[in-house]
Amino acid sequence: MMAVDKGARCLVLNGATLGATGSGVLALFSGGHPLSSAALEGLSATAGMASLCRVLLEQAGWEDGPGRIVAVTGPGSFTGLRATLALAQGLALGYSASLCGVTLGQAYRAREGWSEAYCITRARRDRLFMERPDGTVWAGPSGAIALPARAFVVGNGVSMLDLPQHETLIRADCTSPDPRDIYRAACHADDRPSLQPLYIDAPEARLPSQGLRPSPV
Known part of the structure; x- marks a missing residue:
């Protein structure tokens, strides 16, 4: 070879x-x-x-x-x-x-015929991330997502779009x-020296279940 x-x-x-x-x-x-x-x-x-x-x-x-x-x-x-x-x-x-x-979203839209795909990704609990074809993003409850009629949707969050207004959506059978x-x-992107994660929601911070330890004396 x-x-x-x-x-x-x-x-x-x-x-x-x-x-x-x-x-x-x-x-x-x-x-x-x-x-x-x-x-x-x-x-x-x-x-x-x-x-x-x-x-x-x-x-x-x-x-x-x-x-x-x-x-x-x-x-x-x-x-x-x-x-x-x-x-x-x-x-x-x-x-x-x-x-x-x-x-x-860029990865999905690189597939032939998918340039107008809305990328729908599961977030924590009953929330979704949406990356629109123009690259803008949204996060919120699955019932609050706003999509055009007959929008082409793809991603592992598509199954959560189950309300009556979602019936006209065109769904791709592809979760990744x-x-x-x-x-x-x-091949259509610029090389970057550092990768910036696309975080939509802020990280969740919780107090320990037993509370905070006292300050050292």
């Missing part, structure tokens, strides 16, 4: 929606073609992302790593995003690879972007 220049090697990471109901993927592309991939399931998968990346790279024979790393920047879970972007930045530093971030969608979106 012909060797592929390191600059043509790409690692794709998507852990943005990892959680109780979310999934993700790691994938390798060589010369623009998919080479291998590994599925991520559940929030616990964030702990094994680094070791799974190492396995994929070893199996591909990429001892000196990829030349480019593409990571999904959200919207999604705080834990999934933090783990994904921290890993992407660490690998880019270690392998001297370029970095690129794409949103879930294919690695090829993410790769295609990255």
Whole structure:
């Protein structure tokens, strides 16, 4: 098999929606073609992302790593995003690879015929994140989301759109972007030295169940 220049090697990471109901993927592309991939399931998968990346790279024979790393920047879970972007930045530093971030919406809309897709992502409790075709975002209860009639919707939150006004929506049977969608979106994006997560909601902060410990004397 012909060797592929390191600059043509790409690692794709998507852990943005990892959680109780979310999934993700790691994938390798060589010369623009998919080479291998590994599925991520559940929030616990964030702990094994680094070791799974190492396995994929070893199996591909990429001892000196990829030349480019593409990571999904959200919207999604705080834990999934933090783990994904921290890993992407660490690998880019270690392998001297370029970095690129794409949103879930950009990835979906990179698919042929999906340029007007509304990306609907599950948030905590009965909330949804929406990324519109123009890149603007919204977060709120599923019953408060405002969508045009016959809007094309895609994402793991689409199943929560179950009110009468949602009956005219055109629904894609797809809850997570294919690695090829993410790769295609990255081909139209600028490399960035640092990845900025697309956080819509502020992080949730709670007091410990036993209360705060007293200040040291």
